[in-house]
Amino acid sequence: MDSNEWLKRWNDRTLRYAHRCLDPAHPIAISCDRERLSRFDTQIALLSATNLFGRMSPNVVLAFEDAPINAALPWPGTSLHTHILSGMRAANPFGTYQARDLSPMDFRIHIGRGHEGFVVDGTGWNAYVGPGPSPLPEQRDGNGFGAALAVVVAAAQLFRNPFNQITKPFIGNALDWSDTVTHHEHDFVHAPDIGRIHFIGLGSVGSAALYYLGLATRSFIPTLIDMDRIKIHNLTRSPIFIAADCVDETKYPEGGVYKVAAARRFLNEIGISDVVSDPAALHQSVYWREREAGTPDIVVSAANEHDVRYHIEMGYPPVQVYATTGKNWQVALLRHHPGDDACSMCVFPPERSKIPMACATDHVTVPETGEQIDAALPFLSFGAGLMTAAEIVKLALPGFPFSRARVNLNLRTDPIMTATPIPHRTGCTCEQRNKAVHLQMFTGSRYA
Structure with missing residues (x-):
């Protein structure tokens, strides 16, 4: 099976559902606040975003510094860049996945609180997607569900209006699934016995x-x-x-x-x-x-x-x-x-x-x-x-x-x-x- 046939099958269900895919020639660049890069919730957002965007597009750029994976995650101490790039390439061996500086051609998605454009932020149960800076209150690190929810919403926004900036922000939380910010962590325990x-x-x-x-x-x-x-x-x-x-x-x-x-x-x-x-x-x-x-x-x-x-x-x-x-x-x-x-x-x-x-x-x-x-x-x-x-x-x-x-x-x-x-x-x-x-x-x- 050649690469064209493989990619046709790779995109098959997206095309049948939505009759389109994201433009593979338009790079999606994921950046991140440097001071938040080592946090558990930030790395949950980065892992989730690169995994998801890498399956939506064959052209994803890591535009953030490398760092060790957080000790609370399954691959502690491993290079974040190495783990992410190997994962995206394993899912699509015909894609272009790389770590480099931002380029004017990139569509930038920023994980964290800062930046003026497409900001994706999550802390505790809370999620925010919209223009920066993020309005979310800081919460105790260790809960990545708000960050992951923000990534899913951001991916939907990107697919709905391809490569356009968000003007109407989203705020919600993964605790009671409402469109508000929750300030109570309800005794959240990291890594609970399920x-x-x-x-x-x-x-x-x-x-x-x-x-x-x-x-x-x-x-x-x-x-x-x-x-x-x-x-x-x-x-x-x-x-x-x-x-x-x-x-x-x-x-x-x-x-x-x-x-x-x-x-x-x-x-x-x-x-x-x-x-x-x-x-x-x-x-x-x-x-x-x-x-x-x-x-x-x-x-x-x-x-x-x-x-x-x-x-x-x-x-x-x-x-x-x-x-x-x-x-x-x-x-x-x-x-x-x-x-x-x-x-x-x-x-x-x-x-x-x-x-x-x-x-x-x-x-x-x-x-x-x-x-x-x-x-x-x-x-x-x-x-x-x-x-x-x-x-x-x-x-x-x-x-x-x-x-x-x-x-x-x-x-x-x-x-x-x-x-x-x-x-x-x-x-x-x-x-x-x-x-x-x-x-x-x-x-x-x-x-x-």
Whole structure:
């Protein structure tokens, strides 16, 4: 497969979803406040921005000084430049990724508080994108979720109005998902012990949730369940898949390595060795069908095939946290607690052949074959994963929950975040579920 065919496949889902990509000839230069370069939240923003922009464009410049990676991150002491550049090149070996000074041709995105142009700032739970300087109050370092949220919003703004400066600022926070600044850190603990998590689906959203959770903490025990293999078009939407995971699809159309294998490699690289992976559909997985009562503590249900939500709900799950993306540039974060009125089948009825927000996807029909495929924009998948990871970390914080069970982030226009309850659907299969058995199954889990 030559480079033209490879890049065609690399951009395939973005083109099907939005019918355009960013101009590959226009460099995106990422700069940073020198005095903030060593901070955890700043480096979260830099890692997230370069990973995301490097999958949206083949032309990204590091226009900031090199520094060691913060000791609280998985690669402490490693050169920030070396780690970032090797990661972008691994995801797209045909891109132009380099570290150099700013050029007049660059479109500059500035991480931090200063600069007059396109400023992306995050501190604590809070996020800001807009003209500099940033108005956010300084908060204790160690929480990178506000910084990562700012990056996702900035990527959407850049894609919506390519290479234009922002005139209308965005302010929001990842604690209660509102368009305000939160001044309370709610006893945030860096690198918390999360417990046992079943990741059901390791596609774009599932892998992005794993990525952001892994940046926040390595204290969790994951079980990975997904039957799919990686294809080139997956690379733009997942922060952990790389070109080496793929094969020449003209010869091997089934794809490359299993997604659970790539996810396990990432977890091992960041220092998590206690990993179970199963390249199977959920209903075929012994780790789900034969699990003991009280396990796992959390389910990340980031899949939507083979009636997976039916099998989850009939398996009497613990708390579920997941996010979906849709065709109108939106992300929806959803949370289901055992005993609540609404289950995931209330939102995604199994009898419906098409749902409005499939996991990480909008279903697009290929004109030549009539085949339905999944398509999404990179920042939507990253945003869905980020929101999932943030909500998981908040589970153990005093005062949880901080928002209603469903949060919508709309990025098609000026970013808007709204929270609503999830209503029970009359006639849903969960009405026949045995509540005593459900209680027995989740009793003993960490967040029961």
